[in-house]
Amino acid sequence: CPVQDPAWSDCFVEMITDYVVNQAEPEGYLTADNAAWLLDRIARDGQVQSKTELELLVCVIEKARWVPQSLIRFALDQVKDAVISGSGALRGGGRLEPGVVSEADVQLLRRIVFSFGSDGNIAVTRPEAEVLFDIDEATAQAPNHPAWTDFFVKAIANCVMAASGYATPPREI
Numbered sequence: 001c002p003v004q005d006p007a008w009s010d011c012f013v014e015m016i017t018d019y020v021v022n023q024a025e026p027e028g029y030l031t032a033d034n035a036a037w038l039l040d041r042i043a044r045d046g047q048v049q050s051k052t053e054l055e056l057l058v059c060v061i062e063k064a065r066w067v068p069q070s071l072i073r074f075a076l077d078q079v080k081d082a083v084i085s086g087s088g089a090l091r092g093g094g095r096l097e098p099g100v101v102s103e104a105d106v107q108l109l110r111r112i113v114f115s116f117g118s119d120g121n122i123a124v125t126r127p128e129a130e131v132l133f134d135i136d137e138a139t140a141q142a143p144n145h146p147a148w149t150d151f152f153v154k155a156i157a158n159c160v161m162a163a164s165g166y167a168t169p170p171r172e173i
Contacts, residue, residue: 009052013059021063030060030067039074047088048078058108062115069127075112076131079105084138101135101144106151109135113155123162124155132156 016038021027024034038060042053057075061067082088083105086098096102113128124132136152 009055012052013056016056017059017063020060028065030064030071032068035068035071054078058111061112069125072112073127073131076109076128079108080131080135083135099139100142101139101148103145103147106145106147110151124159126159129156129159
């Protein structure tokens with residue numbers, strides 16, 4: 001619907017998140033089948049088309065106790081593609097400078113990577129780190145927001161420390 005009340009987005013995200021995370025079996029977990037169902041509805045052509053659908057995707061990842069790594073990777077790839085191209089659902093229909101990481105990009109990446117449902121649920125996983133490396137490589141010469149460097153370094157350090165056997169604190173901390 002091209003004309004929507006501003007409250008629709010919040011209502012839509014809350015209701016679908018509640019259904020997928022709390023009502024569909026198994027409660028609190030997102031199975032591969034449920035993740036595929038969600039993606040069939042919000043990314044028919046392989047891309048999330050609206051900010052509302054992107055918010056839904058991130059909210060489901062945050063609220064679920066576990067989600068498939070493929071869903072997290074899909075969400076991270078949506079951010080990566082928007083950063084590199086300067087367009088997409090993350091940009092809210094507008095265009096920003098391609099190849100530059102904004103503060104909003106960092107906040108969204110942080111929500112996805114440090115979400116409750118991320119695979120491993122404690123440390124940044126290798127697939128998550130690979131997407132961050134891709135973004136960093138693609139924007140290495142850009143005037144990225146300072147929060148990007150801080151987030152990138154901490155996320156990669158978390159991944160490396162976990163791989164070396166260090167018991168990282170819970171993602172909530």
